[in-house]
Amino acid sequence: MKKIVTLLVMLVAFSLNAQTYFTTTSSSSGSNADITHLGTLMIGKNNPGYIPNPWMSYNSLLLGLDNQDKDVAFQMKNDYGFLMIGVASVAGSHSPISKPGDAILYRAGGVGKNMIFKINNSANDGNHAIIFGDNLNTRTLSILNNGKVGIGTGTPDTELAVNGTIHSRKVLVDLEGWSDFVFEYNYKLPTLKEVEEYIKDKGHLQGIPSKEEALENGIELGEMSAKLLQKIEELTLYAIEQQKLIEKLQKDLKDLQEKSK
Numbered sequence: 282m283k284k285i286v287t288l289l290v291m292l293v294a295f296s297l298n299a300q301t302y303f304t305t306t307s308s309s310s311g312s313n314a315d316i317t318h319l320g321t322l323m324i325g326k327n328n329p330g331y332i333p334n335p336w337m338s339y340n341s342l343l344l345g346l347d348n349q350d351k352d353v354a355f356q357m358k359n360d361y362g363f364l365m366i367g368v369a370s371v372a373g374s375h376s377p378i379s380k381p382g383d384a385i386l387y388r389a390g391g392v393g394k395n396m397i398f399k400i401n402n403s404a405n406d407g408n409h410a411i412i413f414g415d416n417l418n419t420r421t422l423s424i425l426n427n428g429k430v431g432i433g434t435g436t437p438d439t440e441l442a443v444n445g446t447i448h449s450r451k452v453l454v455d456l457e458g459w460s461d462f463v464f465e466y467n468y469k470l471p472t473l474k475e476v477e478e479y480i481k482d483k484g485h486l487q488g489i490p491s492k493e494e495a496l497e498n499g500i501e502l503g504e505m506s507a508k509l510l511q512k513i514e515e516l517t518l519y520a521i522e523q524q525k526l527i528e529k530l531q532k533d534l535k536d537l538q539e540k541s542k
Contacts, residue, residue, distance in 0.1 A: 362391030400426050410435070454503035460511035463518065470518055486512060 324346050346353050352374050354367030365387045369379040376385050388396045402409045405427045412435070413422040423431040431437035433444030462468060471479075471487070485491045488508055490500065 358390075360391065362388060362393040364388050364396075398424075402426050452502070454506070456503050456507065458507065460507050460514055463511055463514040470515060473519065488512075 324344075346355055348370075350370060352367060352370045354365050354375065356363055356365045358364075365375070365385070367375045367385045367387065369375055369383045369385065370381055372380050374381075374383075374385075375387060376383070379385055386396075398411050400409045400411065407425045407427040407429060409426040411424040415421060421433065423435045423437065425431070425437065429437040429440055429442070431442045431444070434442055436442075463470075476487070479487045483491070488511065490498070
């Protein structure tokens with residue numbers, strides 16, 4: 282029975298025009314058909330002068346695809362689409378932006394439109410994650426099962442947490458209000474004397490977080506922009522009042538000069 286199975290495997294390999302070996306990682310060349318102790322399966326096309334060595338150490342590798350200096354890919358397919366995992370050998374292989382040696386995960390064809398990464402957990406507790414990293418930073422990007430995303434951190438405390446600098450041309454913030462109420466007729470503008478007394482007492486502008494509060498809690502971008510605009514609009518009203526006073530004083534001075542002639 283063992284010989285029949287071995288023969289069938291060899292026929293399939295030859296029909297695929299490929300070099301196929303079945304071996305354990307510690308096997309010798311005498312057990313290349315010992316499929317009852319299957320270890321590492323190496324698959325490589327019949328490139329002239331090159332056959333993958335099935336006897337070398339592959340550690341925990343169960344399946345290997347080796348195509349030397351040519352493109353290599355593994356594909357799963359049905360009538361609705363396919364998923365391919367490949368390694369490019371030249372620029373543009375499998376993807377217009379790929380370079381030699383790039384690995385590509387690619388979904389295309391059929392009626393499907395999504396590539397879904399799923400963690401089989403319904404607790405929504407943030408204790409499970411899809412993690413992208415490298416040898417130095419094992420949590421370059423973390424997507425938790427509660428929907429929170431961390432860049433440079435594995436423990437995001439908000440929907441998006443970035444441990445570093447964000448570089449952007451534009452930032453759009455949805456707001457619940459704006460500061461033009463300062464220009465409404467019934468707005469009570471603090472006097473400059475009141476502003477001075479508040480600063481002496483608190484050490485910061487009224488309505489603006491103190492240094493300690495800002496360092497401890499950070500600032501909310503939209504809210505802080507509105508508060509700063511409120512102070513700018515108040516300064517504008519002060520400037521308008523001062524300009525009116527200057528013009529009145531100039532007029533009074535001119536009148537006195539006319540009378541003194």
